[in-house]
Amino acid sequence: MHKRWLKYPRLFLGLGKALWSRVGRKGKRNNFDVWVVVTRKAYLFKMRQGEINGTQENKSCFTRYSFGHHGCNVLGGGALVMSKGALGSFYPVTLLIIQLMASVTFLWCVVAFRKASAPTANVLVKLSFLGLLEPCLTYVLVLIGLTFTGASEASLLQSLESIMIVLLAMLLLKEIPSINFIVLSAMILVGLFFALDIHGGNVKEVWFGASLISLGMLSAAFYVVLSSRIAKEQDVFYIVACQQTLALVASILMLPLEWTIYPESKAFAALPGSLEVWGLALVSGIVQYALAFSFYIYSLKYIRAGLAGMFLNLVPVIGVVGAVVFLGERLSLLQVGGAALTIIALVLIAKNAASENTLKDYIKK
Incomplete structure (x- = not known):
């Protein structure tokens, strides 16, 4: 083994420098700390030389969760705009029921x-009850909140979910974010500040709607953190189908809440007759719940919950782009710059995450 190290004089000098700085100059150091530093330097050098085994597998794993998160971001951001458009013809809980009916039908067809294979009864119960958090409670609150706020406000408030996920993962799963992670997260928030035109007073003082959406994001954050504990070995579509089936039943039971807030919606008398509106509601249900949720649960198999939360910061940017395309809104040059800053920060987070996961696997070996 020692002869292999002699083949790389630069590596040898680098290790000697690390040992000198850690032990010779500072005196008392933990042996494990020195070993980690030396191993990391050795790993980084050998990775550049292309000698690390298993890097292709790690890259494949990284590609999978990147694919899942980017798919979730695009679908989630676009579906928010679609739901806002459908709310012009449906009341919130009624819209959620219609969307979930389309999503559940689609998901069980895919499962069939x-x-x-079905999970065990114990796991099935745990999986299903998570559906009460999201989509049921989350989107009941979000859709009702959307009737009191605009799409821009909803997009901004949706970015709170990622911050809540990181905080909950830190409290419940002991996932401590790194300094780089915190700095890049701040960079994302600055980008969102400009991308969503916060400085221009885009967030109006509609506190009731904003509070409902914020509570919905908290419910979604709990869903993500808890799902990461039991989603590792289960079939993605079976997980989402079970959760949304229970969410559909619970949403139907919540109809009296809608009738209380909107008395004119009783007995479905206000349902629209346009096929285009019904098509929008059904398609948005499949996009927002069946596809976006499946992408997200799939990505949780390959990434920790805290990091998963930060990738959701792209959803508001997609929502703004969707508002431009479907609602005729226009982005200023400053908003475009903010969106670019957010995307750059997300790419850097993904790159750092891939390096950290690969390094962790190598050190374990």
Whole structure:
């Protein structure tokens, strides 16, 4: 083994420098601390030389959760705009029921086609009850809140979910974010500040709607953190189908809440007759719940919950782009710059995460 090290004089000098700085100059150091520093330097050098085994597998794993999160971001951001458009013809809980009916039908068809195996009864109960948090409680609050606020306010408040996920993961799962992570997260928030035109007074003082959406984001954050504990070995579509089936039942039971807030909505007398509006509601349900949730649960198999939360910061940016396309809004040059800053920070987080995960796997070996 020692002969292999002699083949790399630069590596040898680097290790000697690390040992000198850690032990010779500072005196008392923990042996494990020195070993970690030396191992990391050795790893980084050998990675540049292409000698680390298993890097292709790690890259494949990183590609999978990147694919899942980017798919979730695009679908989630676009579906928010679609739901806002559908709320012009449906009341919130009624819209959620219609969307979930479309999503549940789609998901169980996929499960039947794939012949997915059912989890154990204990796991099935745990999985299903998470659906009460999201989409049920989350989107009841969000859709009602959307009737009191605009799409821009909702997009901004949706970015709170990622921050809540990181905080909950730190409290419940002991996932401590790194300094780089915190700095890049601050960079993301600054980018969102300009991308969503906060400095221009885009957040109006509609506190009731804003409070409902914020509570919805808290419910979604709990869903993500708890799902990361039991989603590792289960079929993605089976997980989402079970959760949303229970969410559909609970949403139907919540209809009296809608009738209390909106008395004119009783007995479905105000349902629209346009096929285009119904098509928008059904398609938005499949996009927002079936596809976006499946992408997200899939990505949780390959990434920790805290880091997963920060990737959701791209959803508000996608929402703004969707508002430009579907609602005719216009972005200023400053907003475009803010969106670019956010995307750059997300790419850097993803790059750092891939390096950290690969390094962790190598040190374990």
